Amino acid sequence: MTSADEWAAEVLSSLAEELATGLVSRSRRKIRDGYVVLDAHDAPDVSPAGFHLSPVPLIGVPSLRRRRRRRGTHVTWGAPEALVPLPASETGSWLAKAGIDVSVPRRLIAEDRLVCWLQAYVDNARGHPYVGHAVASWEDTRHTIARLDAVHTQPGVPTEVRGALVRLAVRMVTEDGALRVVTAIDIPELHELGFRPANEGGLTSDTIDTEPPPDPGAGA
Numbered sequence: 245m246t247s248a249d250e251w252a253a254e255v256l257s258s259l260a261e262e263l264a265t266g267l268v269s270r271s272r273r274k275i276r277d278g279y280v281v282l283d284a285h286d287a288p289d290v291s292p293a294g295f296h297l298s299p300v301p302l303i304g305v306p307s308l309r310r311r312r313r314r315r316g317t318h319v320t321w322g323a324p325e326a327l328v329p330l331p332a333s334e335t336g337s338w339l340a341k342a343g344i345d346v347s348v349p350r351r352l353i354a355e356d357r358l359v360c361w362l363q364a365y366v367d368n369a370r371g372h373p374y375v376g377h378a379v380a381s382w383e384d385t386r387h388t389i390a391r392l393d394a395v396h397t398q399p400g401v402p403t404e405v406r407g408a409l410v411r412l413a414v415r416m417v418t419e420d421g422a423l424r425v426v427t428a429i430d431i432p433e434l435h436e437l438g439f440r441p442a443n444e445g446g447l448t449s450d451t452i453d454t455e456p457p458p459d460p461g462a463g464a
Contacts, residue, residue: 290408290411290412291364291367291408292402292404292405292407292408293404294366294367295364295365295366295367295375295401295402295405295408296364296365296366296367296371297362297363297364297408297409297412298362298363298365299360299361299362299363300335300336300339300349300361300362300363300377301330301335302329302330302335302353302358302361303329303330332350332351332353332354333350335349335350335353336349336350336361336363336377338372338374339363339374339377342372342373342374342375342398343398344374344376344377344396344398345394345396346377348379348393348394349361349377349379349393349394352379352381352393357381357382358379358380358381359380359381359382359390359416359417359420359422360378360379360380360413360416360417360420361377361378361379361380362377362378362379362409362412362413362416363376363377364376364377364397364401364405364408364409375397375398375401375405376395376396376397376398376401376405376406376409377394377395377396377409378392378394378395378396378409378410378412378413379392379393379394379395379413380392380393380413380414380416380417380425381393383426387420387421387422388421388422388423388424389422389423389424389425389426390417390420390422390424390425390426391425391426391427392410392413392414392425392426392427392429392434393427394429395409395410395413395429395431395433397409403433406431406433407433407436410431410433410434410437411433411437414437414449414451418451422451423450423451423452424448424449424450424451425439425448425449425451426442426446426447426448427439427446427447427448428445428446428447429446429447430446430447434447434449435447437449
């Protein structure tokens with residue numbers, strides 16, 4: 245590097261890559277001078293051995309049959325101008341090809357309620373096969389209550405993968421501001437995280453001790 249600008253650009257690029265590949269999820273939290281510091285040194289891996297978890301990409305290059313290239317232009321796969329929000333009907337198509345039902349997250353994308361959609365796949369050079377996913381959405385208009393809508397792993401996949409999907413999904417919705425997580429799913433991994441039966445059915449877990457504020461849209 246020959247200048248301060250080049251150094252700053254390199255730092256910015258490294259931070260962007262780290263944030264895009266799960267720095268927030270895998271880091272330890274430390275309080276320093278009133279700030280929360282993310283420390284990735286010796287932090288535990290969020291993915292179980294032999295597998296990898298990551299968010300399902302919601303942006304990308306739409307299918308070629310939908311693309312129209314202007315004459316005289318050239319767009320590469322990684323060019324920022326080529327990346328746009330994918331149509332809900334195309335998002336997660338690789339999971340659907342693996343036999344995973346993606347109807348729920350696609351509906352939540354169309355309704356603008358999706359909080360997170362995680363995928364699990366075998367950790368190898370090819371990055372597949374895909375073996376599971378977890379989906380969470382906003383339950384209220386204030387975005388304080390999240391719902392765990394789906395958790396699925398393929399037959400024969402170790403239960404540790406399902407547990408990792410659940411833990412990461414709950415962590416991500418909490419970081420996005422959820423004060424409570426509710427679900428109709430009842431699996432051992434949720435009880436291990438502290439979920440308890442809810443009065444209205446299903447399971448619930450408060451992420452902090454504060455009650456979520458009333459939802460003004462609930463009676464609408």
